[in-house]
Amino acid sequence: MGDLEAAxxxxxxxxxxxxxxxxxxxxxxxxxxxxxxxxATILERLYRKGVLSRKLVNExxxxxxxxSRLSKDAFKHVVVNNVxxxxxxxxxxxxxAYLAERMADKPEDHKILSKYLxxxxxx
Numbered sequence: 001m002g003d004l005e006a007a008x009x010x011x012x013x014x015x016x017x018x019x020x021x022x023x024x025x026x027x028x029x030x031x032x033x034x035x036x037x038x039x040a041t042i043l044e045r046l047y048r049k050g051v052l053s054r055k056l057v058n059e060x061x062x063x064x065x066x067x068s069r070l071s072k073d074a075f076k077h078v079v080v081n082n083v084x085x086x087x088x089x090x091x092x093x094x095x096x097a098y099l100a101e102r103m104a105d106k107p108e109d110h111k112i113l114s115k116y117l118x119x120x121x122x123x
Contacts, residue, residue, distance in 0.1 A: 004034070004042050009051070013072045018055065018065035051075070 011027045012019060019027075025039045043066050046052045054064040070078065087095040103109035 002042075004028075004038070005046060007031075008039070008042055008046065009068065009072075009075065012052070012066065012068050018067040020057075020063050020065055022063075024066070 007028055008024055011024060021036060021040045021043060024043065025034065025036045028034055028039060043052065043054075043064075047054055047066070051069060052066045053069050054066045057063055057065055068075070084095070100113065103113045
């Protein structure tokens with residue numbers, strides 16, 4: 001996920017309603033110079049990836065209103081599953097060793113790791 005895609009999703013999660021391209025552009029261009037067409041392209045990409053849904057509205061001229069298909073927490077879960085799945089498929093031993101080493105630094109993480117290892121052993 002690119003920086004601009006993340007910024008667009010953040011704006012969408014903040015909004016209580018679906019947003020049009022121009023509304024996204026207005027919000028995002030406050031912090032960075034960006035063209036409306038770039039925002040439209042990113043929204044289209046997110047729609048094709050299945051992250052966003054859109055509804056065609058004819059009021060004020062035809063345009064799409066975009067909304068998120070996933071909550072912020074659900075989206076994080078999907079991203080972590082995709083990243084970790086790819087890492088485990090390609091680098092299983094290295095990935096597991098890295099996670100175990102990182103989690104062993106903190107006692108609370110060590111408890112979590114032990115819990116999951118015990119659950120796996122029982123299965």
